Structures are given as structure tokens and as C-alpha cells.
Amino acid sequence: MSAEEIGRLRAALLGWYDGAKRDLPWRERAGDPYAVWVSEVMLQQTRVDTVLPYYARFLERFPTLRALAEAREDEVMGAWSGLGYYRRARLLHSGVREVVARYGGEVPVDPQARRSLPGVGRYTAGALGSVCFGLEEPIVDGNVARILTRIFGIASPLPERETQKRLWALAEALVVGERPGDFNQSMMELGALVCTVKRPKCDACPARDACVARAEGTSEQLPLIPRKTPPQRAELVAVVATRGERVVMVRGDDALFGGLYGLPMTAVDAPGTGPAPSSGADTPDAVRHNAARLALASAGVSGRLGREPVAPPVSHVLSHRRLTVHVYGATHARLAEAGSGRLLEVDAHGVVRTPDVGIARLTHKVLEAARSAPRSTR
Template sequence: MAADARAALLAWYDAHKRDLPWRRTRDPYAIWVSEIMCQQTRVDTVIPYYHRFLERFPTAAELAAASEDEVLGLWSGLGYYRRARLLHRGVKEVVATYGGKVPAEREARLGLPGVGKYTAGAIGSIAFDAEEPIVDGNVARVLARRHRVATPLGAKETEKRLWELAGELVKGPRPGDLNQALMELGATVCTPKNPRCEGCPVQASCGAHAAGEVDALPVPKKRKKPKLVHAVAVVATVGTPAKVWLVRGERALFGGLWSVPMVETAAPQLSLLAGPASARGEGVRSDAHADPKDAPAGRDAAFAALANVGVKARVKEKAGYVEHVLSHRHLKIDVWRAVAARGRDGLAELRAATREEVGARGFGVSRLTKKILDAALG
């Protein structure tokens, strides 16, 4: 049964696969980059980032030699920035330990920062033709439907079962293409909603299709509602032409990226939020959401945000409101304007930049920071 399914999947893949840039290479480094970028991000969004990244860092050695600033700058807008930092760390280790060559041994790959079972399997099967399974969201959906796995995704028993099924299926010729066929099938045919079962190469052996349960499987895992966080962000300008003070640092909630000074206001103790991450949804309003009587508290929070990072400034007025929904946090941010007298190295890295510099490709800020600047400066 597995042999018939393999043959059907590979024949379908040969006829219907999308022409994606990382499918034109067997370079394990390039495949590694593509797999990290494609995690939790749409393929059509990834393609231009992939091209730019490899144009700048065509080899592991060149990426390892780059600064984190430059790496995050090229990643800016792609989201989930921790992926970029872990990729950078992992590639540095490859250069230091393996002479710049991604190791063919699975256990060695699993020892690299940011490389788990899925990434190790993708690199191993595609670059080294190893019989290593992969299970991502697309593959999990295909396998759960085909084998009628009725336990929720994310449950230990479910994960164990799916990896076992993937391991059985990958054994045989062309393991890399087989893994990519499963991913392609989940992305284009066996989709979460409105799957095109009539175009599926393994429809005849699909348990969910036979039982009329395609729409019921896989059973989704329970998701926690994002935590609501209220915050105040301050856009402090200095000089002519105006520059905006930006901060980042290890104390930053999202780290690595430049952001305006920000503090939580819902927490018992004000804490630094510098450097936002990518979002599932976001919006900006030019009106402030707080009642006018709350202005003194907001002004105090704005002063605290500036003091936390060593910027001395005069807080002027509330400029707007930004809402940003992350995977784990729902941020509601009042945006304040300030005029800075000076800045100094404080509790986080600090720099002043013009709007043009912030908007330039390669400058490490997220869409949220740009939204905050738009709310304050127009």
C-alpha cells in the first residue's frame, strides 16, 4: 500500500509541482534557508526574500561573517525574526565546526541551533537523498486525513503517529521528492478548506474521503487566545532634518530589531518593549482609544519609556493608536510624540535615524514600527 501511494505521489508531483527557486538546487545551505523562511510564511511571500538573501549571502561562510544587523535587515518584513537569528547562529556553527559545509549526518544537523526534526529531515532528504521523514502542517493534514487520525494535532500521540506514517512513506527512491510531494499536495490540493479531492493522487486510499470525514480532519489543536497587552510607544524626534530615536537590545521583548521606546501599561511594573515581531493582523487609527482623563497616566508612561533607554525629551501629545495581533499577544498601543534634547547609551542599544533610513531595505525594523511612525509622523 505504501509503495502504491509513493508511486502515485511521485507521478503526481512530477506532473504538477510548482516551479519554486529552492527546487532547482541540491545545495543544503540554500535548502536550509528556504525551509526556515517558509515556516509559518506563505511561499509567494518568501520567494523575493529568498532571492535577495542568497544574492547577498550565497554561501554559509558569507552569512556567518555578516552582522546580525545586516541579517535582520534583509529579513525585515518577513516576520518571526527569531528564525533569522537562529539560522545565523546555526550557520556560524557550521562554519566553525564543519568548515562551512552543512553536515550530511542527521544527528550533527539536529545539534545545530534552530534545526529540529522537520528542518533536519528536509535538508537530509532533499540535499543528501536520505530517507528522512518530515511533518509540517501540510504533511500532517495529508497524513491525518489519509489514515483517519482522529486525535488532535499537537497531542503527543498524534505527533508520534504522524512521524511514524511519514517515516514509512519516505522509505524508497527519491525521498526528497516524496517529502516535497506530500508538502505540495497539502498546499495545493489537500487544503484546510475546500480540498480538491478529485485531483488527489491518493484519493482511492484516503480513509477520510471514504468515510466522508475530510472536513472534520485533522482535529485542530486547542489554541490559546492571545494575551491582551496595553502599551505606550513614544516617537521622539531630534534635530533638523528630524531623526527618530530607536532602541533594541537583549531586554527587548522581541529583540534584535529597532523600535521606538515602548512600555507596557497593563503590567504592575512597567517593562521595556522594543522591537516588534510580525503579525497575523494589524491596524492603525489616528484617534487615541483612551479617554482624555487618562492622558496624565499616558504621559507618565511615555516619560518612563524614554527614561528606560536613556533618552531625555519633552513629551508633547498623544498622536494616535496602533493595534497589532501577534501569535501570542494582542497589542493595543497609544502612540505619543516627543521632542528629544539628547540620547545616550542606556539600558538598550540606541540610535537616531531619519524616516528615509528606517524605510530603506536592509534596515532592521518590522511593519509594526513603521505603523507607529506613520501614526505619529504621518
């Protein structure tokens, strides 16, 4: 594409953006790198409609970068609770803490310094640089990659290194000129509203005259994304261990649920989860019951564990795993002093009443299943 054609494409996209852009709360705060940073992190893998209420509550709770930096991790996870992909929240928290520690609480203008912050990759750095500082920094996310592969007719597999290099080079060339922040946002907006994954609205697209895929009728075939391997199946047991109105929760310390509270839980095939030596049985039921026993013991919880599940199995899909969770109940729960468990109050809908505690969505689902099942544990 010649410089003149690039100029025409930029102008068409900017003109379209001025008339079509949605009123989104982070756009009103384009000069505030903290507010834009929060929005960019929340929008990774999450739809705008889902993000909106979380964004409002999060910024009300932590109105400034310093307020977030000074918050405890439990508070941050509590405010993020339900939005999923909790690693994002932990990285955002570490990132703002580093901005306070190293840059006096101001997000650095220097691109290299920005990109060295925890959780800030090339995309987030580019969004902050272009939207907040007016710098000609490119961005390539799923939306932008889709648009670029279509406009330029790029038919090589999207994850390949060479494809990625080419997309970044194109984004770098296109962002140069007036209003780089608005230009990047016009691409994101086009991907959300017009150049959608399925049935792109090519006739209403400001880039239609330049678009190779439209001319060749290949819009819906691009970008080329190799089939994903299906998520692995895993079988778990969770125990709703109660004492009166309270339920035992343990703080996760693994990569998946680290910093969040959840029910005592373990994989059915974890070491040591075979049937108890005294059980004399090797049935799936006996193996699961013994896994439930082990989940309680490893959380430092004692109590009266029921023999049968208290609810039908709960299905839950994570990005790379498809979980089936067998739900057991235990009453008269007691916590060992050295354990990581806490007794938290849970209301009739399975919602934890304790503020400032992040609860994984899977735990909400299991509590709700136990509550709705005919044979409740409580």
C-alpha cells in the same frame, strides 16, 4: 496499509508531483543545503508568495553559508526585516556559524549532527537530508500532518504526543523508496495545492483511492485541532522622539524583538507607570502619558514629550498577544551616552533609511500612523 498499497501511494504522489510541482527558486538549488535551509526557515509560518522576494534578496545579500556566518547580526536582521518571527533568523545565523566552526562550512550529512545545530529540529533536518542528500528521512510539518491524518483517518487531537508519534512513524514508513526528497516535497506540494485546510480538492487528488477521510466524508474535520486560547490583550505606549529628520530607535534585547531596532516603548501597566506624583490625576490618559515618559527615560532619551497621543492607537497582533499601542511624540530628542538608542533617518513614509538595521513591523506601523495623523510630531 500493506507494503504494496504504500508503493502504489508513493508512485501516485511522485507521478503527480512531476507534473504539478511549482517552479520555486529553492527547487532549482536542491543540491545546495544552504539555499534549502534558508528556504525552509523562511517558510516556517510564512506563505510562499511572501517568502519569494525575501528569499531572492537574502541569497543575493548572503550568497553562501560562509557569507551569512560572517555577517553581523544587525545585517542579518536588516535582510530579514519585515518577514517577522525574528527568532528564526537568529537561529539560522547561529546554525550556519556552528556549521563553519564545527564542520568546516559543510552542512553535515550525518542526521544526528544536523539535528544538533541551533534551530534545526527534526523537520528541517529531514528536509535537508532527503532533498539535499537523498536520504530516506521523514518530515512532518503542518501540511504533511494534515495529509496523513486524512489519508489514514487519524481522529485523535493533533498536538497529542501519541498522535505526533504515529504521524512520524507513518512518514518514516512512506519515505522509504526511490526519490525520498521528491516524495517529501510531493507531500508538501499536495498540502499547499490540493489537500488544503478548507475545501480539499479530493477529486483531483492522487491519494484519493487510499484516503480514509475522503471515503468517510470527514476530510474537512481532520486534523483534529483543539481550540486555541485567544491571544492576551496588552496595552503599550510608543514614543516617536525626533530630532530634525531623525527618530530615536533603541535596540531590543528581549526575546521578542532582540536584535531589532524599535521605538522607545513600554507596557502601560509596567511597574512605575502610574501617574507622576505631581500630576494629581489617575485617569487612563495620565497613566499612559507617564508610561511614555518612562519609556523615554528607560531608553536614556530626553526631549519635549507631548501631552496627548499624536495618532489613533495602533493595533498589532503577535502570535500570542493582541497589542494596542498609544503613540506619543517628543521633539528635540537627545540621547544619553550610556543608552542603547540611536538617531536614525526616517523617510516620509516612515521607512528607516539606515541600511543594515532590522526594524520590527510594529515600529513601521507606528511610524506610519504618526506620519499619517493630522497632528504630526515632525
